[in-house]
Amino acid sequence: MAERDFEIIIIGAGPAGLTAGLYTARSKLNVVCYEKLAPGGEILNTEHVEDYPGFELVGGQELAAKFADHAMKFGLKIEMEEVTEVKKDGDDFIVTTDMGVRRCGAVIYTPGGYPKKLGIPGEEKYAGKGVSYCALCDGAFFQDEVITVIGGGNSAVEEGQFLTKYGTKVYIIHRRDQFRAHAVLVDKIRENPKVEIITDYVPEEVIGDDREMKKLRIRNVKTDETQEIDATGLFVFIGFIPNTDLIKDHVEKDDAGFILTDQNMETNVPGLFVAGDCRSQLIRQITNASGDATTAAVAAEKYLEAQEEAKKAAAAAS
Ligand code: NAP
Numbered sequence: 001m002a003e004r005d006f007e008i009i010i011i012g013a014g015p016a017g018l019t020a021g022l023y024t025a026r027s028k029l030n031v032v033c034y035e036k037l038a039p040g041g042e043i044l045n046t047e048h049v050e051d052y053p054g055f056e057l058v059g060g061q062e063l064a065a066k067f068a069d070h071a072m073k074f075g076l077k078i079e080m081e082e083v084t085e086v087k088k089d090g091d092d093f094i095v096t097t098d099m100g101v102r103r104c105g106a107v108i109y110t111p112g113g114y115p116k117k118l119g120i121p122g123e124e125k126y127a128g129k130g131v132s133y134c135a136l137c138d139g140a141f142f143q144d145e146v147i148t149v150i151g152g153g154n155s156a157v158e159e160g161q162f163l164t165k166y167g168t169k170v171y172i173i174h175r176r177d178q179f180r181a182h183a184v185l186v187d188k189i190r191e192n193p194k195v196e197i198i199t200d201y202v203p204e205e206v207i208g209d210d211r212e213m214k215k216l217r218i219r220n221v222k223t224d225e226t227q228e229i230d231a232t233g234l235f236v237f238i239g240f241i242p243n244t245d246l247i248k249d250h251v252e253k254d255d256a257g258f259i260l261t262d263q264n265m266e267t268n269v270p271g272l273f274v275a276g277d278c279r280s281q282l283i284r285q286i287t288n289a290s291g292d293a294t295t296a297a298v299a300a301e302k303y304l305e306a307q308e309e310a311k312k313a314a315a316a317a318s
Contacts (some may be wrong), residue, residue, distance in 0.1 A: 001092065003215055004092060005189075006030050006031060007105050008030060008031040008107070010110060011033075011083050011086070011109050011110060012033075012243075012276070013033050013034075013068065015043060015064075015290050016110035016290065016292065016293040017110035018296040019290040019293035020108045020273075020294075022123075023175055024300065024301065031076065032076075032102075032261055033078045034081045034095070036081070038064075042285060043060040044061055044064050044136075046136065051285070053217050058142055075273075081097035081098055081099045084098060084246075086109070086246050088269060089279065091307060092105060093106070093272070095107065105271065105307065107272050107273065108296050109267075110276040112277040113240045113243050115134075115238075115240060116239040116286070121204075123206055125206070125208075129204060130206065131213060131236065132234070135162050138235075139165065140166060144168050145231070145232045146233070147167035147171070147234075147235065148233060148234050149171065150174075150236050150237065151174065152172075152174035157179065157182075157189050159183040159235060160189060161188065163235060170194055170195050170196075173203060173216075174198070176199065177200055200220055201219060202219055203216055206234055213232055216229045217229075241257070242277060244257060244259050247267075250267070250269045251269055258278060259280060261272050261274050264296070265293075265296035265299060266299060271300075273303075275293035301307065
């Protein structure tokens with residue numbers, strides 16, 4: 001068997017990957033973290049974080065930078081490479097990136113996911129011309145304009161609140177009258193004079209001219225009545241698709257496509273650990289991504305130790 005390049009390869013440098021990197025590097029393991037974009041993951045798209053213990057209020061980008069700096073301080077190598085394949089080869093994993101092929105003993109898979117699309121006419125045509133999935137990235141483009149937001153989860157309500165910094169009016173459009181978002185967030189947004197909440201409606205079509213979005217047509221799910229809102233912005237926050245493609249053939253998943261693990265964050269494939277937003281779990285927060293990644297890091301180290309012990313025992317017996 002060829003030499004291992006690393007003991008552990010971490011795939012994805014969001015809060016989970018960077019926490020796993022911090023713990024494994026601090027344990028003096030030979031570890032690398034591959035990231036195709038910038039370290040930070042989804043928190044790069046979050047303006048303010050106020051539920052990460054010890055930080056009453058911190059910017060998402062600032063927190064991402066702190067995570068990365070902290071892990072690198074203990075020796076984590078973060079390489080900007082896109083992983084294209086993960087394969088098991090005996091006791092090893094072979095991880096292929098756009099820059100090369102590396103062999104390791106365990107993989108900690110933390111690539112997060114991406115936002116769901118509505119799939120309505122005009123959504124694709126006006127993407128970047130009114131339609132967005134990231135308030136922090138694009139909100140400032142909608143200064144003094146009318147903005148629509150779709151969804152009834154925490155993201156829609158939080159991002160809708162954020163968008164009132166820019167829009168003259170923000171419509172939160174939700175397909176039923178009960179919100180998935182925390183009650184405290186819903187209560188807060190109801191008090192915002194710039195916000196109008198429209199329930200029992202779904203978006204039907206994004207309408208515009210050659211250059212940009214001009215209106216959103218919505219339909220009442222109970223009466224089928226439609227109306228058009230004069231709005232130049234549509235922000236879609238209707239959920240999240242986990243990035244599981246790289247290991248889709250190897251692992252067991254739940255009905256929604258999130259990866260199942262045991263309490264050590266290990267999948268049904270020995271040596272393949274998962275933490276963060278692509279894991280099947282009740283909530284997707286920075287705190288539990290970090291906590292689960294800590295478990296994954298320690299469990300991966302113990303897995304490698306057990307593998308070494310077994311090899312030594314086998315060699316001694318032969
Ligand atoms: P989410 O909680 O799954 O909410 C998605 C929302 O979009 C739901 O209200 C859903 O309606 C609606 N929806 C789904 N498909 C739709 C469609 N095709 N058309 C119209 N509406 C549709 O997703 P999320 O808000 O992105 O949050 C993801 C996870 O991150 C959650 O666990 C959330 O708690 C967490 N999060 C937490 C915070 C925080 O605590 N500060 C902030 C952001 C996100 P139904 O309710 O009818 O299904």
